[in-house]
Amino acid sequence: MRKLWDKKGKKRAAAAVCLLAAGLAGGTLAYLTDFDQKINTFTIGKVDISLDEPSWEEPDDGVWKQPGDTTVKDPVVTALDGDSYMRVKVEILDGTGEKITDPVRLEKIKFLLRYDSEGSALQEGKAYSGEEIKELPMVNPAFRADLNAAGADGGTLYFNFTGDDGIFSKGETAAIFNRIAVPKDFDNEDLAVLGGDSYTTDGLGNILVTEKGNGFQLKLTAQAVQSENVSDQDAAWSLLDAEQTKRMDRQN
Template identity: 30%
Template sequence: MKMSRGKRNVLFAGALSCAMLFGIGNTMAYFTENSVQTNVFTTGDLDIGLKEPDWDPNENDGKNMYPGYTVYKNPTVKNITSDKNGDEPCYVRMSVDILNSQGTPITDDQALNLIYKTIYFDKTFTGGYDKKEGKATGLIQDRIPGYNLAQLAAYPMVNPLWTKDTARSTASKLVFNYMGAKGDGILNIGEESTLFTNIAIPTDWNQTQMQKVGNYQLKVTAQAIQSKGFATQSEAYRMLDEEIKGGTLQEINRGSEN
């Protein structure tokens, strides 16, 4: 399929969560959300935003975690395109890079498998893109004594409205495509979706497991491309990959949206 470059809308809402350092068992320096820059790449009017309003490093979120530690972390993407030119539905995907404290991808399979078991989605969570201080009745922040592995097994890693892109994912970079309730992958103007809601350290982890996990970062990036003009979501993502690889997108820098 051929499209004129002027009509192809592609956008990155990039790396909003890139500076979230999780300190396990000792005091670590960490960045704050206010210092994070959101890099937006677009060739048209399409615009998305990425926020996680309930994550606040200034309140020590993610610092000095321990078995039983539970905190809200809710990366949420929203189609914030203006409707002045009509509808602008898009396909959206999010990637989660799992990095060490130096920002390098973690390669230890044992560490990665443990980190996977700290990320959860709770459908009872009430927070959103423009709503801070969300609450949940399932996985509750700061609950004492926390949750064990058997309890956490009742929750999926990510929102069921998102599916893992196995072709683009690696062990340390997990890519998820938004599918939506209808399964068509369309995110319309004004619509939003949260990828996951909690970071939880199981109560039954021992010191060996805590040390294996160490200090890690989760870098969350959202990417979107207009859905109009594409027969399928996969076709749109192939075009998006070509745009990224070719470096043909316009970059617009703007401050953190939190």
């Protein structure tokens, strides 16, 4: 039996927010789970940041989730020392850590992520339709999607912190998103696509899963470069792109 939001390890880490969707009892239920956290931050210059989940209560056992469930999930970046230009990289991977490339599946995964600024539009424990969920933005409006960042594509997303003045100041915090909302009107095909299942349909239109998928995970990495002696945001993103490219080259 799998656990939901089961976590070990340190709080001060970038959440490898992992969601697995699978059909149970004929594909009528979905479940979500979380892998162990990993530290995923990198900085350039004299600056220190962290990426935590302050709402995490570390229960002994997970809680089952299904369509219609709404969960608080709030990866928060904190500027521990120094002022910086900051961004968050979100990688959408399958349950084994491989990159997901199916555009339909990617869009369904992104649909679950929402930012509720007041904390009352999507309340934990209440069910919402897809129409209600999509009224909220995917991420905090203080972040702006960067389609031109190094390696950015449908499954690797970058969100630049813009805030009031573009500077992520010492002591400042920012949540990239804060809700996982599974639409109550998700059907069996939605769940199969979400989980990466292989499936066919019978003559009545019922979904028949032929091979279970391995779910998906969201890997978050906060990146920052000191703002001192960096001319503007564009220069900062270029520096982070260069560092990101070097790290990717070392991994290959």
